Amino acid sequence: MTRAPAHDLNAEQAVIGAALLAPNVVAELAGTLAPADFYRPVHGRLWEALCAMQATGQPVDPIALAARLADSGDLGKVGGAPYLHTLIQSVPTAANASHYARIVADHARRRQVADLGVYIAERAGTDTDVAEIVATGRAILDQAAAGSQWSPLIPLGNRRHLPDFPGYVLPEWVANMVYGVAEFTQTPVDLAGCIALAALSTAAGGRAEVEVRGSWREPTNLFTVVVLPPGSRKSAVFAAMIGPLLTAERALVERTKPAIVEAELAARVAGKAAEKAANAAANADQSGRDTLLAEATAAAMNADAVTIPVLPQLVADDVTSEEAASLLAEQGGRLAVLSPEGGIFATIAGRYSGTPNLEVFLKGHAGDMLRVNRRSRSPEHVEHPALTLGLAVQPDVLRDIADMPGFRGKGLLARILFSLPENTVGRRKIGADPVSEQVASAYTANLGALVMTLAEWTDPAVLPLTPEANERVLDIERAVEPRLAPGGAWGHLVDWGSKYTGAVVRLAGLIHLAEHLRDGWGKPIQAETVERAGLLGDYFAAHALAAFDDMGTDKSTRYARLVLAWIERTAATTFTKRELYRGVRSQIPTAADLDPVLSLLEIHGYLRQLNAPARTGAGRPASPSFLVHPEVHGSAGTVHGLPGWASRRPA
Template sequence: MIGLAGAIGRCIGLRLKRNEWWIERPLLWGCVIGRPSSGKSPALAPTRRMLDRLAGDERNAYEAAMREHGARVLVAEATRANAKDVIRKAIKKGDHTAAQAEANAAMVEDDAPTEPRIVANDATVEKLGELLNENPRGLVQFRDELAGWLASLDREGREGDRAFWLECWNGSGSYTVDRIGRGTIRIDACAMSILGGMQPGKLAEYVRGAVRGGFADDGLIQRFQLAVYPDMPAGWRYTDREVDPRATEQTMATFRRLRALEPASIGAEQPDGCDVPFLRFDDEAQDLFVEWMTGHMAHLRAGEEPPWLESHLAKYPALVGRLALVLHLADGHGGPVRADTLARALNWCEYLTGHARRIYAPAADGGLTGAHLLLRRRASLAEPFTARDVYRRCWSGLADAESAEAAIDVLVEYQHLHAMPPAPGVGRPSVTYAWRA
């Protein structure tokens, strides 16, 4: 779904209300969550191959255009050289009008074509700004390990990058970057989809930051709405299935069709003042959307969900529109989005809700997940030990004092550990812990 959204880009949107200007563009953020060597990269590889083939098609066209541009440049240079002789002769004759006309004819502007891009892996905000201006349909950020990218947003001097990425999820706002040395870069529309993998422990650290409030509580994690955290299969079976070339080519044909999409050809509207053409729901789908959204928002306003999960689910109306638009276009439909397509998007959201609950669970389980992590590392701790001995090792999921202390409290409660009174001495006494036999 994220790959298809990346192929479409922000060339078209879906208007979610009959009257108000609520338009969602097909930009999707998601990741596959799993332990190391759990198969995340092989699961992501087919989408990456499709996007790379699209990029290859566009690169070939770009190289052909560059060759044509080079030929035109040679002709222009020869034309200017010849024009100088004609101009000199005209001036000698006193015919300044003819000289000016010849000069104007020789000054032909022929800008070089810009190199098309679909995927970006590791680029600064400034460079992304240049790429987005050259590729106004938007880009796909693809990272095999998204934790490294998230960590880069917390580095000193990169504080403003988070604000840029928050804008990229909407795909509608402009953004201006001012840097000494590079000057001012104005990005007409920040539009990025994101796809990658992440390990559970590293994700849990960011989720805890969002739950506790503070700098990480800015809605960045909640934008990863296509994040999935599947269970590992109980068993394992060797498989070596032959690739179906027909299915592969049909999929590739869909990607190419979406990349070449002309919104006007499928009935998209674009009134004055609207930044992208858009489709609408048909009447049945519009009524279904209103019914679903009314129930969904009533559930959130009832206060039955934790605040962090409520923030995540509150973005589902936008997600429903984006998924419905991608499904509608991928199926080759034009005109209004139908109710059966919207129903499939709603089913997607129901499926994703279960994964969202699992993703946020480590931050709301009172230290239970950390307790399991600490039990697995029991042999690595000398006895007795303190909470500081745990978090100073920077183990995933136990890398701060609060997480370590919560995990220890759970283990004490369930009698895996017993607390030892602090020994008298100089300085602040620390509680130490020892494992029960």
């Protein structure tokens, strides 16, 4: 082409300027004027930003647009804020915006036709079938005549690709087991990694705490929740990662049994002595009764002072809040609730009692004093309870807990480290190698050693930070604080974000203890350990944002994300509703459930329904067909393999 493609820069400037003068212009023209219709790319980027702001309910004005472009790094590329004011000054009134928009759209159609000519000329010299060239050319002409251009995508939410679990930051004996189990079970590393953290928390919780600075101390127990659909082999991973804890629990029981027998015998002897002294005092005459009564009182107190140890229990499964409180009191303040299911949440919410009871779990995470009242015995209290929670739940459970009374308001969700790994079902390798005997034995022996080493501690071991490690914690606090401000990245998750630094400190404490199995309490935590814990913190922060996003979205949006995942996985550029349902029916119950989902995706620009072919003869009608926006596959500006319409526009 020797002539410049059809365009009118003055009309383009007038459209953008009118939109900045009158925000309603964007709403009126967004459906008919696409960013690709603008000849100058700067104007296309400006129109795309304005349409996105209008679609998400943000104010459309020069200040808001400049702020958005500055955040994305595009403000300088479009000429800066002065150019925005130049655009406003170029239009005397916004009333003529639709006239200028028609000029811009008409030139865009003419460029499409010109591009078609180049495309046909190029393909004519290849071995491409002539019928295919003609059919494609006819489709392009139809689109150009109809003014059919893709509008910018309107995001469904903030959900994006989430980071993988950084298992490499864990001590070698833990990391080897995590990767080995993930490979053998063909499950995400995230699942085994989070359960491994829960296992370390079970071993160390209530027996050690990290001294940050001043009176700030963090216990070393965690709440972790992994979200995976049914059939993800959660139980197999739990069995592998938690099995050594049950072995250690049995060893503690065997070690405690002789002490229980001895205490029971001492209690019987003291009871007999108290009974004998009481009988002697009852039968004595008045002169000697006072002395014998004092002796009987002392004997009764001695008998009552004999404490019979309980059998150690490290792990519980589906317990009520009341049972958890009793077990914490019996077990010296340490207990873990570990399960490949999420039934505990319904129990906490009052499935049996009808009344939510979160106190045990809130105090059990924070380490606040817990008082246990029983009908048959006097009240007991746990000075520093340490409850560990390690669960793997289905996605529906995650969404249900957001609606459970008090879970968000009282802070239970703020204490949870969420993990939303990508499901591997359908892509698993058959016949994967099992975990090596050496790796499994090392994991079992070391986790057992950590349990046994800390089992006898009554007062928690205090783990100080080195000055350098304290500086790393301060760096984390400085980075987190602006995110919690209104409008900050975590402004809607202040409850969770406020506990973020403490969670990283807890993770650092567990990494430290796992690397120094038998003398960790005698060594300060190093800066490098805090940095490794910070990588875990980054992982959990990204997943928490996605988890809270999922908990707040409606069913249609959740299903829409499943449909987009299917489109990306199959690389579909067109599909029928029937084909789609066959691909997603394991996650979306009925074909009718797809109707609002497809409508939502059309509204957001991801899909466009194609005209149904004329029906001929009997039988059911053809399934609706849909065209996929090219940007869904990361190929913006390309449709059906054709060059982008703006391929010869200026840079």
